[in-house]
Amino acid sequence: MKSWLFLPFIFLLVAACDVEQTTYYTVDGEVVGEKAVQNSSMAEQFIDLVLTEPESASAMLHDEFTFRFMGKLPIHAQGNAVIKTAYDKDTYFSEFLAIVNQLLPDGIVLTVVDVIANADSAAVIMSGDAEGKYGEYDNEYVFTYKFKDGKIIAVDEYNSDYLVAKSLYGNNLIPEKYTNNMLVEYFWHTKGLNYTEESFASLVEIWNGMIDGMSCEMNGANIITPREQNDDFDFLWMIAWPSQEARDACLDEWVNGNEPKWREAIDGIIDVDLNNAFLFSTEVGRFPKAWNESNTFTHSYFFCTFNEGSNSETLHNYRADLNAITTLSDNHWYLLLDPMFDPDPRPDFVWLDVWPDQAARESDLAIWNSTDLPGRAAEMVTCGDGLEGVIFDGKNIR
Numbered sequence: 001m002k003s004w005l006f007l008p009f010i011f012l013l014v015a016a017c018d019v020e021q022t023t024y025y026t027v028d029g030e031v032v033g034e035k036a037v038q039n040s041s042m043a044e045q046f047i048d049l050v051l052t053e054p055e056s057a058s059a060m061l062h063d064e065f066t067f068r069f070m071g072k073l074p075i076h077a078q079g080n081a082v083i084k085t086a087y088d089k090d091t092y093f094s095e096f097l098a099i100v101n102q103l104l105p106d107g108i109v110l111t112v113v114d115v116i117a118n119a120d121s122a123a124v125i126m127s128g129d130a131e132g133k134y135g136e137y138d139n140e141y142v143f144t145y146k147f148k149d150g151k152i153i154a155v156d157e158y159n160s161d162y163l164v165a166k167s168l169y170g171n172n173l174i175p176e177k178y179t180n181n182m183l184v185e186y187f188w189h190t191k192g193l194n195y196t197e198e199s200f201a202s203l204v205e206i207w208n209g210m211i212d213g214m215s216c217e218m219n220g221a222n223i224i225t226p227r228e229q230n231d232d233f234d235f236l237w238m239i240a241w242p243s244q245e246a247r248d249a250c251l252d253e254w255v256n257g258n259e260p261k262w263r264e265a266i267d268g269i270i271d272v273d274l275n276n277a278f279l280f281s282t283e284v285g286r287f288p289k290a291w292n293e294s295n296t297f298t299h300s301y302f303f304c305t306f307n308e309g310s311n312s313e314t315l316h317n318y319r320a321d322l323n324a325i326t327t328l329s330d331n332h333w334y335l336l337l338d339p340m341f342d343p344d345p346r347p348d349f350v351w352l353d354v355w356p357d358q359a360a361r362e363s364d365l366a367i368w369n370s371t372d373l374p375g376r377a378a379e380m381v382t383c384g385d386g387l388e389g390v391i392f393d394g395k396n397i398r
Helices: 034-050 054-058 091-103 163-170 197-212 245-255 257-268 312-323 358-369 375-378
Strands: 010-016 019-027 032-033 059-070 108-117 121-132 135-137 139-146 150-159 183-191 220-226 235-241 270-286 296-306 331-340 349-355 382-383 390-396
Touching: 010 034, 032 390, 034 054, 034 139, 034 150, 034 197, 054 091, 059 121, 059 349, 091 150, 135 163, 135 270, 183 245, 197 257, 245 257, 257 270, 270 312, 312 375, 358 375, 375 382
Parallel strands: 059 150
Antiparallel strands: 010 019, 019 032, 108 121, 121 135, 121 139, 139 150, 183 235, 183 270, 220 235, 220 390, 270 331, 296 349, 296 382, 296 390, 331 349
């Protein structure tokens, strides 16, 4: 291990008449500035103190200090302990380290491997030895530092996302079909003069038989009906696709095979225009504690744009605090949807909440309203239908 903290220093004083003296050191035969040595020492000391003597560590930080965890772990993979985009001098200790202690209840041993420093920055390379919440966690780290006025003003942490996900969050249990490659598509449908619940149920059975006879890959299909009358459609036929390729192959096979038979079957009962089909990519934001075993559910959609001063980082931190609420109903989960077409106007994101029923929705909204999140949401975004959203009642058909 190389560390300037433990190596003998040779002082070289460079001086001239009426010229300010500057101190240099030689380390392993290289001439190094005094500030680089100080920064190296401070960077190592901070890591040593942060978990054992937080007050001493805090004294080393600039008032404008920021910390960033540079991993790219999806929010859904972080459960109720979502790491925010950045922390300040106070929240680094009160929020970030609280998450660390939650994920590493038995602590961690960090060993310095090397230190690289110059007059205004440093990088500390470390190896870790710990038992994570879900298994052995021996990660490797690089902490980069920036300094100002003799204090640490910024720290960025880099490590293996894979080990964080596997050993700290245990997210290898996430169902494969709900990865962020999943697409959802909504097909507008109207009811015909001959529509009845019985005739529609027969059509669903016919449709499933047709799909069974094809090579289509689907994650599922639902019928969702708006609670308020819509001038464009009576209900939406919603299909979840595992990928763009699977979707394109299935639709091509459908159009060139079963489409004429389907048109004949639905005549007078329902109607569909394939030009009114709208495809979205997805990002799962939170998984349910338990999957809804009923075939019915409730959806709420919010088509939102950021207000001035807000952006994706603001949304990330909002979602982190939402996911930290552990008392929401067991079956609630949510996704962010991104249109794969060109709506006018285009939202910055579409938020979809999924509940098993209206009672769970009302219970969760009461919990949400008891926090500061509604005010933060109103400050962050403007949504087309306000913070009530567009509500649909749904039924799983495949």
